[in-house]
Amino acid sequence: MSVSFKYWDECADPEDMEAMWNHPEVRTEWTGAGETEGQRVHLSRDPDGQPYLTQTEMRAVAEIVTRRQFDKKLDPEMICAIAELESNRQPLAMGCDKKTNLITIGIMQVSPKVAEWIVREEDYLLFPVEEDPDILYKPFVNVYFGAAYLRWLSNFDGKKQFDGPSPIEAPTFPTSPVSPSKGFDLYWDSRVSSEDMEHMWNHLDVFKEWIKSKEIRGKVRFSCNKEKKPYLSRVELRAIAEIIVSKYFSTRGINPTVLCALADVVSMRFIDGNEASTGLMGIDYSTAFWLYKEMGYRAYRVDYIEDLTNPFVSMYFGAAYLAWLSEYEGR
Structure with missing residues (x-):
């Protein structure tokens, strides 16, 4: 994988870094770890050397994104829980469904095809994911598209057959992995x-x-x-x-x-x-x-x-x- 991050500044825009420093709990955590505002901030790493977001950082990113782009209509706790389950809060995590060959990347494990569909069909135009899918490794970008997908799901009526292109690529609803229900x-x-x-x-x-x-x-x-x-x-x-x-x-x-x-x-x-x-x-x-x-x-x-x-x-x-x-x- 060609994408790698050592510092927060490599995966967050200056505006995002300012928002992080302005978050009281993040500021306390970063200064306690010896970080200095105006200088590059180190990403935490697990024993395998993989970068990850602390729970404080993850919460801050979720709060900032939902406040900026979603008028606080999505629960940051929900976003944090999904990131915890999907990637252990690792921005460079990548997965692949062996049956569908669907690639998922980033902290919320968003598929580039999902993100492209959201841009094309739902008019979430803030980030040029079609031109550069690797931006999904950036936490703020990944959470943005993950939240957009959650917003779509919240308006989805499961009692109707979805007629448009599915954001999880399957042309119809999923098939049961166990015996068909009869x-x-x-x-x-x-x-x-x-x-x-x-x-x-x-x-x-x-x-x-x-x-x-x-x-x-x-x-x-x-x-x-x-x-x-x-x-x-x-x-x-x-x-x-x-x-x-x-x-x-x-x-x-x-x-x-x-x-x-x-x-x-x-x-x-x-x-x-x-x-x-x-x-x-x-x-x-x-x-x-x-x-x-x-x-x-x-x-x-x-x-x-x-x-x-x-x-x-x-x-x-x-x-x-x-x-x-x-x-x-x-x-």
């Missing part, structure tokens, strides 16, 4: 425990939505796209996130809004996941099993990979992983 699998009650179903029925917004769609207890249908791929409505997704946080993470600082945003980005709310990952939150089986066995997150069992296609199970281990990341130090 028959009883299209019902909530076949995947979710009776206890969790009771919590769903007791959630006022879910109750209203299900009654309006004429659902009956014991046989609640999942919403499906034209290819019969089951997904959650935004009301259902929000309810699951709130229930999981309330029951298991109420003292851990986990934000249901962040969990919902992650599900939107990772799986577009499809309960089977997509071609690259399993389940609503995209938590792979090995990670879920490690969290269950080694870290003590045992509210739900994960005996088989198919267990992660239960939206409550996937949400639980997604929240558990986020809780673990928020406490992990040394990166």
Whole structure:
């Protein structure tokens, strides 16, 4: 990879550096580390020598971008959580989906094709990504396009087939990585425990939505796209996130809004996941099993990979992983 950064000044414009120095927590952290305003600021490095943003720096970038370009309509915590999960806050991170050959780069793992689509179709014209895709390695640029994609997702109605070019390149909605859902699998009650179903029925917004769609207890249908791929409505997704946080993470600082945003980005709310990952939150089986066995997150069992296609199970281990990341130090 030809792109490399040693100093903040190499990956941030002077205006961005001024904004960072004007952020009180960043100023305190930088001066405490021996940095001097007006001189080049060192990027932190992990034991492997890879540059990364500290949590303070990541938070500042998210706050600055959302304040400047998105009128504070996006939650900086959501952006920070995605950066944590996608890249460990490493601006030079790069990934590749082996099935689609889709390249993702930077701190929020934005695909150049996604960024180009956003510029072309959504008129986010601040950065010339079509001319120079490598600018996506710059934290402020990457967060800008990641936030723009989140804004697009927040206006996306999953109950309608998307007719335009998909920003994640797939011409249709993702295909389940597990067995195609048929028959009883299209019902909530076949995947979710009776206890969790009771919590769903007791959630006022879910109750209203299900009654309006004429659902009956014991046989609640999942919403499906034209290819019969089951997904959650935004009301259902929000309810699951709130229930999981309330029951298991109420003292851990986990934000249901962040969990919902992650599900939107990772799986577009499809309960089977997509071609690259399993389940609503995209938590792979090995990670879920490690969290269950080694870290003590045992509210739900994960005996088989198919267990992660239960939206409550996937949400639980997604929240558990986020809780673990928020406490992990040394990166």
